[in-house]
Amino acid sequence: MKNPFKYGEVVTGEHFFNREREKAELIQAITSTMNVFLYAPRRYGKTSLVLEVLREVEKKRIICIYLDLLRAPNKRKFLEIYAREIAKSITTTIDETITFCKRAFSRFVPKITLKADKIPEIEFEISWRRETEEVASEEVIELPQKIAKQKKKRIVVVFDEFPEIANYNGKEFEGQLRSFIQRHKDVCYIFTGSKRRLLLKMIGDPTRPLYKSGKIMPLGKIPQKEFEAFVEQKFRLGNINISRENLKFIFDITKNHPYYTQMLCWELWESCFSKREILREDIEQTLQIVLDHQGEYFITLWNNFSPHQRLLLLALAQGSSANVFSKDFIKRFGLGTASSVQKSLRRLIELEIVDKVNDIYEISDVFFEHWLKERVV
Ligand SMILES: Nc1ncnc2c1ncn2[C@@H]1O[C@H](COP(=O)(O)OP(=O)(O)OP(=O)(O)O)[C@@H](O)[C@H]1O
Ligand SMILES: [Mg+2]
Structure with missing residues (x-):
């Protein structure tokens, strides 16, 4: 039987x-064309959730356009990908695509190639003519609303990992987006991000162009009880026994984090499938295997931190639910002053090594936290 757990890719x-x-909330926002800013720490399931929602709303004849901005390191690449995704979402045959591109992108030269795999696949390359980026970008950004009007359909556009646009030309591009988006009455925009501070700043700072341009939706963890039942059922399907207590032990280790839970369970399935049982020592051993596998990566990561950042990480690993700015905490771990804690914390959050979850600072990678506790302290 195939391992039913999955991690490291969209589920x-x-x-x-x-x-x-969360699905119902997003669908409601899409059908009422209310823009949404969805944020969650890394690997909580943002992409899986929005793609699942898109699959559902597609059935309601809503046109869906999805962009992963991690693939667009600059504005030019963003426009190329955006143009391509728009074209893909509303055409099905090559003839249609060519006609659409000719009509829609006066400032682009579409190049269409057929991939001779088993299933032929259309791919675009959009190269620039002499016109400036600005004119071209207006054309692309305006397009969803134009299509919605022409086709008398609603459209949803997802910009996954939206804070990446801060790497383009800052507020100017945000301003340009805003000026279009606010006129797009038939298009719902969903912006997702794991850099919570950046995303909230974009929408919560009155000096920023996207200020209050949509509703904020934080995505938390999956409720633990339900997640436990999901995991138990998967093990049961493989006739693998696990007690309630040991199931809980898995979740203690992974802190109910979706990605790390799936990862540990994947490993447990592999190591315990033949003996049809998961005992506490299996879980402990499997955790050690995971830490061994990741050891080199953790060491490289560790070597890049400043001495103070390391001290703070060790402190978080040992006393994560404490108030990190309290005198007791600072004294106990020799962290100097509250302002140095603040500085190191800011950097670690920027690097997505630490997250602030429900007002508590946590090391985002639960296995890195175990590694620190078990192999460094
Ligand atoms: N609803 C879910 N059901 C089961 N597993 C999930 C769910 N959501 C997330 N996961 C687990 O978390 C992993 C990460 O999911 P996903 O890539 O959607 O998260 P993300 O927040 O977009 O991550 P990133 O920050 O890397 O972009 C998945 O591979 C899966 O193991
Ligand atoms: Mg993602």
Whole structure:
């Protein structure tokens, strides 16, 4: 039987679990064309959730456009990908695509190639003519609303990992987006981000162009009880026994984090499938295997931190639910002053090594936290 756990990529279908409330909230926002800013720490399931939602709203004849901005390091690349995704989402045959591109992108030269795999695939390359980026970008950004009007359909555009646009030309591009987006009455924009501070600043700072341009939706963890039941059921399908207590032990280790839970369970399935049982020592051993596998990566990571950042990480690993600015905490771990804690914390958050979850600072990678506790302290 195939390992039913999955991590490291988007999950869909039988691998996607729960999130009913969040799905309903997003669908409601899309159908009422209310823009949404969805944020969650790394690997909580943002992409899986929005793609799942897109699959559902597509059935309601809503046109879906999805962009992963991690693939667009600059504005030019963003425009190329955006143009391509728009074209892909509304055409199905090559003839249609060519006609559409000719009509829609006067300032682009579309190049269409057929991939001779088993299933032929259309690919675009959009190269620039002499016109400036500004004119071209207006054309692309305006397009979803134009299409919505022409086709008398609603459109949803997802900009996944939206804070990446801060790397383009800052507020100017945000301003340009805003000026279009606010006139797009038939298009719902969903912006996602794991850099919570950056995303909230974009929408919560009155001096920023996107100030209050949508509703904020934080994505938390999947409720633990339900996630436990999901995991238990998967093990049961493989006739693998696990006690309630040991199931809880898995979640103690992973802190109910979706990605790390799936990862540990994947490993447990592999190591315990033949003996059909998971005992506490299996879980402990499997954790050690995971830490061994990641050891080199953790050492490289560790070597890049300043001495103070390391001290703070060790302190967080040992006393994560404490108030990190309190005198006791600073004294106990020899952290100097509250302002130096603040500085190191800011950097670690920027690097996505630490997250602030429910007002508590946490090391985002739970296995890195175990590694620190077990192999460094
Ligand atoms: N609803 C879910 N059901 C089951 N597993 C999930 C769910 N959401 C997330 N996961 C687990 O978390 C992993 C990460 O999911 P996903 O890539 O969607 O998160 P993300 O927040 O977009 O991550 P990133 O910050 O890397 O972009 C998945 O591979 C899966 O193991
Ligand atoms: Mg993602």
